[in-house]
Amino acid sequence: MDYIKVPHLIEEKSFEIITEELGDKTFPEEIGKIIKRVIHTTADFQYADITVISPDAIASAKKAIKSGAHIVTDTKMAMSGINKARLLKYKGEVHCYISDEDVAKKAKEQGITRAMAAMEKAIGDEKNKIFVIGNAPTALFKLKQFIEEGKVKPDLVVGVPVGFVGAAESKEAFEKLNVPYIVTRGRKGGSTVAAAIVNAILYML
Amino acid sequence: MDYIKVPHLIEEKSFEIITEELGDKTFPEEIGKIIKRVIHTTADFQYADITVISPDAIASAKKAIKSGAHIVTDTKMAMSGINKARLLKYKGEVHCYISDEDVAKKAKEQGITRAMAAMEKAIGDEKNKIFVIGNAPTALFKLKQFIEEGKVKPDLVVGVPVGFVGAAESKEAFEKLNVPYIVTRGRKGGSTVAAAIVNAILYML
Numbered sequence: 001m002d003y004i005k006v007p008h009l010i011e012e013k014s015f016e017i018i019t020e021e022l023g024d025k026t027f028p029e030e031i032g033k034i035i036k037r038v039i040h041t042t043a044d045f046q047y048a049d050i051t052v053i054s055p056d057a058i059a060s061a062k063k064a065i066k067s068g069a070h071i072v073t074d075t076k077m078a079m080s081g082i083n084k085a086r087l088l089k090y091k092g093e094v095h096c097y098i099s100d101e102d103v104a105k106k107a108k109e110q111g112i113t114r115a116m117a118a119m120e121k122a123i124g125d126e127k128n129k130i131f132v133i134g135n136a137p138t139a140l141f142k143l144k145q146f147i148e149e150g151k152v153k154p155d156l157v158v159g160v161p162v163g164f165v166g167a168a169e170s171k172e173a174f175e176k177l178n179v180p181y182i183v184t185r186g187r188k189g190g191s192t193v194a195a196a197i198v199n200a201i202l203y204m205l
Numbered sequence: 206m207d208y209i210k211v212p213h214l215i216e217e218k219s220f221e222i223i224t225e226e227l228g229d230k231t232f233p234e235e236i237g238k239i240i241k242r243v244i245h246t247t248a249d250f251q252y253a254d255i256t257v258i259s260p261d262a263i264a265s266a267k268k269a270i271k272s273g274a275h276i277v278t279d280t281k282m283a284m285s286g287i288n289k290a291r292l293l294k295y296k297g298e299v300h301c302y303i304s305d306e307d308v309a310k311k312a313k314e315q316g317i318t319r320a321m322a323a324m325e326k327a328i329g330d331e332k333n334k335i336f337v338i339g340n341a342p343t344a345l346f347k348l349k350q351f352i353e354e355g356k357v358k359p360d361l362v363v364g365v366p367v368g369f370v371g372a373a374e375s376k377e378a379f380e381k382l383n384v385p386y387i388v389t390r391g392r393k394g395g396s397t398v399a400a401a402i403v404n405a406i407l408y409m410l
Binding site: 007010013014017018040041042043044075076077079080081113114138162163164165166167186187188189190191192195 | 212215218219222223245246247248249280281282284285286318319343367368369370371372391392393394395396397400
């Protein structure tokens with residue numbers, strides 16, 4: 001059977017198909033790059049309608065990455081999907097604290113999720129400027145609280161938890177905050193979506 | 206803001222909502238567990254219609270895992286999403302060869318994708334009995350070739366590459382093979398879907 005075996009040609013062809021199928025639905029260049037990469041990752045065109053990017057989000061994220069910002073993710077999966085080699089060019093690193101022993105201990109003691117305890121640990125390091133949450137609404141709620149309390153001022157929040165309990169609400173709450181954000185409205189999202197958004201920004205640089 | 210903070214309650218409630226919204230669409234118990242976990246991971250009910258499970262797939266996979274089968278994934282993301290602690294109870298391990306130096310070298314020499322070269326490495330270890338492909342159609346095509354040549358006889362193939370070039374075709378080809386398989390028809394799928402399917406089976410044991 002004949003099939004394309006060259007990765008960059010596969011990706012190029014995929015983006016052509018996506019652009020074609022989006023038809024009249026066009027976007028400003030950088031916003032389009034993010035939305036198309038999310039569709040590329042999910043094969044789900046609904047993301048063209050539910051992905052919301054605050055006006056300052058892309059510029060703020062690019063500036064932060066160029067200045068060596070570190071990225072925090074809520075899951076190992078999201079961390080795993082981010083192009084860390086590309087980030088390292090700017091001296092950036094990705095951290096995920098969910099499996100740390102002190103996080104597990106704190107979560108147990110306080111009766112909260114590990115995702116929440118991990119966010120608390122994340123804001124303890126000033127280098128962490130970009131927060132990427134693809135799974136846990138509780139992490140996004142906790143991050144919102146820290147922002148409102150003035151404990152952290154992220155350069156970008158990618159808030160795309162997927163799910164049926166709290167996900168939509170956690171993202172809706174974010175759209176009212178004065179912080180650069182990218183969210184997916186409603187239930188959809190996930191770790192692959194989170195990583196795709198970060199990579200789309202990395203590939204703009 | 207009030208929200209559920211106990212992970213197992215969040216999951217329980219999510220599965221209740223999914224079952225309710227599936228309505229008249231019911232499944233045999235174990236098939237339902239897989240489909241619902243995929244929907245839980247994607248918030249996308251289309252998976253109820255496109256997920257195809259061969260009649261022998263679940264029993265074969267359970268038997269293999271209980272016998273200590275190892276799992277191979279095409280991406281680090283899929284590996285990252287699989288519950289490795291649970292698998293280790295049965296002495297199973299997860300491997301992903303995509304970043305191995307010898308794989309990169311072979312791919313370059315032969316002008317094939319790293320995903321294809323990684324599959325070639327994977328079939329070299331007899332302990333690898335479950336093949337999980339969530340991203341690369343080329344890996345699934347290559348695996349199909351090895352099965353047809355009699356070089357490997359998997360106890361389960363989870364074939365759920367996502368995408369616009371080759372993904373649908375790579376999965377369609379699998380439905381004609383005499384091997385236990387779980388696929389998602391069409392373009393949809395991905396690393397999170399792949400991991401959800403494996404975890405659903407692990408949680409049945």
